[in-house]
Amino acid sequence: MATGSEIDAHRHDDHQIVYAGRGALTVTTGRGTWVAPATRAIWVPAGTVHAHQAHGAVDLHLVGLPVGDNPLGLDEPTVLSVGPLLRELLVAYTRPPLDDRPERSRLRAVLLDQLRAAPRRAVHLPSPVSPRLTALCALLGADPADNRTLAALGREVGASERTLSRLFRAELGMTFPQWRTRLRLHHALVLLARGTPVTAVAHRCGWSSASAFIDVFRRAFGHTPGAELRREHG
DSSP, X not given: OOTTOEEEEEOOSSEEEXXXXXXXXXXXXXXXXXXXXXXXXXXXXXXXXXXXXXXXXXXXEEEEEOTTOOTTOOXXXXXXXXXXXXXXXXXXXXXXXXXXXXXXXXXXXXXXXXXXXXXXXXXXXXOOOSHHHHHHHHHHHHOTTOOOOHHHHHHHHTOOHHHHHHHIIIIISSOHHHHHHHHHHHHXXXXXXXXXXXXXXXXXXXXXXXXXXXXXXXXXXXXXXXXXXXXXXX
């Protein structure tokens, strides 16, 4: 998939594992957006209406599993960490010929074992429901570097700080600062997949300095944004 290209909303009768071997892919449903660079894959349960968007040139790998075969026991989209072995298994399993040879069945069994053991990563950006919260989230989505307070943003969308704080907890399950940090990390992963330098990512996503960005990114993902950039672009 070329950068910026999209696959419109659709659904599958089977479960699906979506993996971008290069670049980053976002999967969006009515509940929010999940982002996965080459170090992560996304589990999409059967029947889930979802859309894809590519960020950077994406090598897309898709693994389908029958609706009765749910090795992870998950009923909502989930981001899974992809280590070197799982990466090679996903690439090898989706490489032609896609037939029923015994060796491919053995490969599938190992792949499922690795998926069960894969750590789950919270890269989900939940979507709001109420109009005022939707308007506020759209403002920050258009400019993650917007540093206005919740009270200032509330004046623009016609809601009090107290009302918005309540809506963030009720609809998104987190506080406003937590959601804004999640939004910025989401945008950071997309920008890194496109090859944007770390300092520029920090500035465009609203961190006061590159060191502050690096600290938050490392605590969220266990490695630095520089390491993420090198994985994507050597």
